[in-house]
Amino acid sequence: MKLIDMHVHTTASDGVFTPIEVINYSLSKQLSGIAVTDHDTVGGIDEAIRHARDLKDYVVVPGIELSTDYYGEEIHILGYFINHKSEKLNEVLDKLKKARVVRAKKIVDLLNMKGIKISFEEVEKVSGVDVIGRPHIARILTSKGYSKSVPEAFREFLIKGSKAYIPRDKIGVVEAIKLIKAIHGKVVLAHPGLIKEKKLINKILEHDFDGIETYYPGHSTEDVSNFEKLAKEYNLICTGGSDFHQIPTEEDIHEDLGSCSLLLNRIRKWKNEFELRKE
Ligand SMILES: [Zn+2]
Ligand SMILES: [Zn+2]
Numbered sequence: 001m002k003l004i005d006m007h008v009h010t011t012a013s014d015g016v017f018t019p020i021e022v023i024n025y026s027l028s029k030q031l032s033g034i035a036v037t038d039h040d041t042v043g044g045i046d047e048a049i050r051h052a053r054d055l056k057d058y059v060v061v062p063g064i065e066l067s068t069d070y071y072g073e074e075i076h077i078l079g080y081f082i083n084h085k086s087e088k089l090n091e092v093l094d095k096l097k098k099a100r101v102v103r104a105k106k107i108v109d110l111l112n113m114k115g116i117k118i119s120f121e122e123v124e125k126v127s128g129v130d131v132i133g134r135p136h137i138a139r140i141l142t143s144k145g146y147s148k149s150v151p152e153a154f155r156e157f158l159i160k161g162s163k164a165y166i167p168r169d170k171i172g173v174v175e176a177i178k179l180i181k182a183i184h185g186k187v188v189l190a191h192p193g194l195i196k197e198k199k200l201i202n203k204i205l206e207h208d209f210d211g212i213e214t215y216y217p218g219h220s221t222e223d224v225s226n227f228e229k230l231a232k233e234y235n236l237i238c239t240g241g242s243d244f245h246q247i248p249t250e251e252d253i254h255e256d257l258g259s260c261s262l263l264l265n266r267i268r269k270w271k272n273e274f275e276l277r278k279e
Pocket of ligand 2 (some may be wrong): 007009065243
């Protein structure tokens, strides 16, 4: 039985493990592969692919998780088997990277105005190689004692309606789908169970998706059976992953690597198409 975790973050975005470390850790979890799906960056993929070359029968799926906007709600879209070297993709990612820096600076300014003494340089130090984001600010707030934990830092300072929320420029759902398709990727709706406005799910799925992330730590049994039904209705593949960022602490919102994984067989069709394309 070969298992793959289709949703993994590395130090390229807001994960704590480098691509090599995360693969080594996945071996201790008896996984046969991972999809590297960092937020708005492909910076971790090459290192992961290189490392996996020395491992027998290990699969690294080049992926990405794009944050998009859909009628004011943040929707995450996963792209799998993408051509991560595409110029078109990297141009868009560059723009998003710049927007993230601007936003992080604005958040730090706002926190400073409220008497919270953290600097942009401190945030930069803990940030990902390619991506700076709210999780990094949350880590600083926690390490400096302004919050007890990362989730608490989010609740108090960083989420919509909290003390230092700043919205970020995001690409639209349609634009993200078009981009992933243009680089021959498969498009999957990430953790639909986390979408607050449930009515949006069907509406979003009217767009050109290939899969739906059905097996996810935050999904209830009811969610899973709902998404399995939707997958049939919209002719989608059910995927699954742990959304791994780090070995979870008690308060962590994310789960351990492999806590949700998928039989490698389920994505065989996609994998074969990808292999053919490479030849
Ligand atoms: Zn996500
Ligand atoms: Zn994720």
